[in-house]
Amino acid sequence: MTFALFEMSLNQEVQERVRQEVKEVLARQNGEINYDSIMEMKYMEQVIREALRMYSPASVLKRRCIKDYKVPGSDLVIEKGTLAIIPVVGIHYDEDHFPNPEKFDPERFSDKNIHNIKPFSHLAFGGGRRECIGERFGIMQSKVGLATLLKKYKFTLSEKTQMPLKMDPSQFLTTAVGDIWLDYEKI
Numbered sequence: 001m002t003f004a005l006f007e008m009s010l011n012q013e014v015q016e017r018v019r020q021e022v023k024e025v026l027a028r029q030n031g032e033i034n035y036d037s038i039m040e041m042k043y044m045e046q047v048i049r050e051a052l053r054m055y056s057p058a059s060v061l062k063r064r065c066i067k068d069y070k071v072p073g074s075d076l077v078i079e080k081g082t083l084a085i086i087p088v089v090g091i092h093y094d095e096d097h098f099p100n101p102e103k104f105d106p107e108r109f110s111d112k113n114i115h116n117i118k119p120f121s122h123l124a125f126g127g128g129r130r131e132c133i134g135e136r137f138g139i140m141q142s143k144v145g146l147a148t149l150l151k152k153y154k155f156t157l158s159e160k161t162q163m164p165l166k167m168d169p170s171q172f173l174t175t176a177v178g179d180i181w182l183d184y185e186k187i
């Protein structure tokens with residue numbers, strides 16, 4: 001939520017589009033934030049998935065190799081017992097997977113474009129058998145939070161946020177040095 005609001009503060013047109021979506025959906029649903037209304041907020045979900053690409057809470061994943069594995073197209077054999085570190089941030093910022101990776105672009109996750117995202121290249125929730133069991137719940141909680149805030153408040157970047165953003169290497173989860181500070185006004 002924090003990084004989504006941070007990017008929406010830098011990209012006011014995205015923030016306004018999400019707010020319009022919230023207003024339109026809530027107008028159809030008697031103003032209630034419930035399961036049905038949350039599921040209808042599709043553009044907001046694109047924004048959250050793009051924020052998770054750029055600022056994945058887990059910057060690496062770990063896997064222990066359970067049998068010798070020859071990497072296709074190379075002579076490399078990963079031996080049984082090897083601990084593999086999967087560089088989530090590196091993959092999320094790889095041009096081959098996400099062109100112009102420094103750009104916050106929720107359109108990557110639109111119905112039209114989502115098929116361009118290769119399997120296992122968006123790893124904010126991990127992948128395979130140990131993929132996050134709470135993915136849908138996590139996205140839903142974030143949507144409830146953002147809908148509640150954006151329908152009432154406009155967010156802008158505070159001068160207290162240290163730009164350009166730097167991540168704190170001493171933190172386990174992705175955290176900005178000096179924290180992220182936003183200003184808000186009632187609308």
Ligand code: HEM
Nearest residue numbers: 057058061124125126127130131132133134135137138139
């Ligand atoms: C935006 C929110 C969340 C993010 C970004 C996230 C991310 C992750 C990641 C990266 C993993 C490791 C997956 C892997 O190794 O392949 C994971 C595992 C897990 N997550 Fe989440 N998570 C989120 C929310 C939640 C919530 C809300 C719950 C529970 C209600 C949850 C429960 C779990 C559990 C139990 C695992 C371990 C799964 C296993 O080892 O089989 N997560 N999560």
